[in-house]
Each structure stands twice: as C-alpha cells, then as structure tokens.
Amino acid sequence: VKTRMKEYRARAGLTQEKLAEIVGVRRETIIFLEKGKYNPSLKLAYSIARALDASIEGIFIFDDEQI
Amino acid sequence: VKMRWILIAYAAISILGLMIMLSRENVYVVIALIIGFLLLGHRELWSLIRYRRLPVIDERVKNNLTSAMRLTGSFFFIASIVLILLLRFNVFRDTPTGLIISGQLVVLGIVYLVGYHYYDRVQPNLGERATHWLKICLITAGLSLSTIALAITLHNLVSYLFGVEEAFFFILGLLMAPAVLAVSLLGSLTIFIRGLFGPTGQGEIQ
Numbered sequence: 090v091k092t093r094m095k096e097y098r099a100r101a102g103l104t105q106e107k108l109a110e111i112v113g114v115r116r117e118t119i120i121f122l123e124k125g126k127y128n129p130s131l132k133l134a135y136s137i138a139r140a141l142d143a144s145i146e147g148i149f150i151f152d153d154e155q156i
Numbered sequence: 157v158k159m160r161w162i163l164i165a166y167a168a169i170s171i172l173g174l175m176i177m178l179s180r181e182n183v184y185v186v187i188a189l190i191i192g193f194l195l196l197g198h199r200e201l202w203s204l205i206r207y208r209r210l211p212v213i214d215e216r217v218k219n220n221l222t223s224a225m226r227l228t229g230s231f232f233f234i235a236s237i238v239l240i241l242l243l244r245f246n247v248f249r250d251t252p253t254g255l256i257i258s259g260q261l262v263v264l265g266i267v268y269l270v271g272y273h274y275y276d277r278v279q280p281n282l283g284e285r286a287t288h289w290l291k292i293c294l295i296t297a298g299l300s301l302s303t304i305a306l307a308i309t310l311h312n313l314v315s316y317l318f319g320v321e322e323a324f325f326f327i328l329g330l331l332m333a334p335a336v337l338a339v340s341l342l343g344s345l346t347i348f349i350r351g352l353f354g355p356t357g358q359g360e361i362q
Contacts, residue, residue, distance in 0.1 A: 114214035121216065126280040130215055 091150040095123045097141040112136040188258030195265035224271035231267045235260060281354025290347045296340035303333040
C-alpha cells in the first residue's frame with residue numbers, strides 16, 4: 090500500500106508520537122505505515138483517517154495489481 | 157487487554173515453575189527459566205523500568221507476537237521429538253536431565269527472540285528478492301544438517317554391513333555437508349542482520 094500519511098500528518102501538525110498516541114499504536118507502527126511497509130487493518134486505517142481529518146482512500150493508495 | 161492477560165499468565169506460570177524447580181533443587185532449569193523470561197519479556201521489562209507502564213500492544217505487534225509464538229511452538233514440537241529420540245537411544249549418557257531441559261528452554265527463548273525480530277524488522281526491511289534468498293539459505297542449512305546426520309548413519313551402516321571403511325558418505329557427512337551448512341548459515345545471518353539494521357524504524361526524524 091502506498092501512502093500519503095506523512096503529508097497529511099504534517100498538514101495536521103502532528104508528530105509521529107502524538108498520532109501514535111491518538112490512534113493507540115506504537116510510534117514504530119506509524120513509521121512502518123508511513124514507509125508503506127505495513128498494511129493496516131480497516132479499523133486502524135479508519136482511526137488514522139479520522140485523526141488526520143481525511144478519507145481512507147486519500148491517505149492509502151491501493152495498487153490494483155496487489156489486491 | 158487480552159495480550160496483557162496472556163503476559164501476566166505467562167509470568168505467573170514462570171514464577172510457579174521457578175518455585176517448583178527451586179524446591180527440587182534443579183538449578184539448571186531455574187537459570188534457564190530466568191534467562192528465557194528475560195529473553196521473551198525484555199521489551200516489556202524495559203518499558204516497565206523506563207516508563208513504568210507496559211508498552212502498547214497494537215495490531216502490528218500482536219501479529220508479530222502471534223507469528224513468533226507459532227514459530228516457537230512448531231520448533232518446540234520438533235525439538236521435543238528429536239530430544240525424545242536422542243534420550244531413547246541414550247545419547248546423553250551422563251548429562252543431568254535438568255541441563256537438557258534448561259538447554260531446550262534457552263533455545264526456545266532464542267528462537268522466539270529471533271522469530272519476533274524477523275517479523276518485526278527483518279521482513280519489512282527486506283525486499284522480495286532478499287526474502288527469497290533468506291528462505292533458500294535456511295532451507296539449504298536445514299537440508300545440509302539432515303545430510304550430515306544421514307551420511308554419518310549410512311557410513312556406519314555400510315561399514316558395518318560390508319566390513320570396509322566407506323569413503324563417499326564419510327566425505328559427504330564430514331566435509332561437504334558441513335561446508336554447505338557453514339556457507340548457508342553465514343548467508344542467512346548476513347541477510348538477517350541487513351534486514352535488522354535496515355532503514356525502517358531506526359529513530360526516524362518526526
């Protein structure tokens with residue numbers, strides 16, 4: 090999954106630590122998500138989208154070939 | 157919350173096991189249990205000492221813990237069968253049982269630790285190609301280890317049956333297979349370390 094999380098997080102003025110605290114995950118998980126090296130569950134994707142005030146498809150770009 | 161209860165239950169069982177072994181004066185197992193406990197719970201202990209709270213167990217950590225535990229469970233099953241067979245054929249003649257059990261416990265802790273770090277850091281950091289090579293190296297290591305055991309057995313069998321000093325299985329078991337084992341282990345270790353210290357999760361600037 091490609092992601093625009095870093096961009097949205099910067100726009101929301103949140104640090105990785107703060108975002109991790111809001112969505113209830115470790116900071117490491119945010120790092121993995123931002124680098125596109127972890128595919129979140131729908132629940133986590135929804136929590137992140139809500140915390141960043143954006144839509145899931147706006148943050149996470151699904152590659153049709155990988156689905 | 158469920159995972160926390162599992163960790164608390166694990167700690168309670170370990171302490172109980174520790175007390176039973178202490179009462180039976182089985183020092184080896186007590187030492188192994190402590191080492192195993194430290195290996196398995198080092199992150200939780202560190203977080204408790206430093207932040208006075210248990211670390212967050214999110215879905216990624218939970219998945220990694222489950223995968224590592226599954227790997228350790230499979231290893232425990234195979235290792236137990238091998239151990240039972242070795243004990244059956246009286247391979248460990250004068251070795252105390254406590255030492256054998258403690259050895260298995262420590263190895264289990266190490267397998268869990270390696271497994272957890274593999275799922276946590278190595279796998280996400282390695283590309284498809286490196287992961288493929290890691291698998292090939294590990295399979296080769298496993299096969300060469302089996303070849304050593306098989307070749308030594310066959311060498312002894314042929315020598316016993318025909319009364320001649322058999323050369324092929326001797327060279328295969330004591331020279332070729334160990335060389336392949338060493339190369340494949342070195343390869344696995346190199347790829348593993350490369351993944352462990354890869355770019356992800358290493359103090360990213362926020």
